Amino acid sequence: MLSPFETNHADSFNLLVNNGAAAGQVIFHTHIHIIPRKEQDCLWASESLRRQSLKLDQEASRLADLVREQLSSVSPSSSSSGNSEVSEGEGSSLSRS
Numbered sequence: 001m002l003s004p005f006e007t008n009h010a011d012s013f014n015l016l017v018n019n020g021a022a023a024g025q026v027i028f029h030t031h032i033h034i035i036p037r038k039e040q041d042c043l044w045a046s047e048s049l050r051r052q053s054l055k056l057d058q059e060a061s062r063l064a065d066l067v068r069e070q071l072s073s074v075s076p077s078s079s080s081s082g083n084s085e086v087s088e089g090e091g092s093s094l095s096r097s
Contacts, residue, residue, distance in 0.1 A: 010036030010038050011037075011038055012038065012039075013034055013036050013037055014033075015034060015035075016032070
């Protein structure tokens with residue numbers, strides 16, 4: 001017996017959950033749709049748009065720098081715990097080595 005992926009010659013898949021009427025749920029119990037996909041099948045209209053590859057190393061580094069900058073501008077007194085003391089060994093895991 002062939003799997004749905006072998007039958008459809010798919011090499012990828014989407015997992016889809018519609019949770020609530022506004023999200024398109026019509027059967028009101030939890031279920032997951034497994035949708036076999038293959039390159040350029042254009043299941044959704046947005047997929048017809050040309051996609052650009054991400055330069056992950058550069059982009060991730062830039063985003064991490066932005067997060068560090070934002071975190072460094074937050075004053076300790078604005079933390080939600082109200083405790084402005086930082087114990088030794090604690091701190092952001094985003095700091096550069």
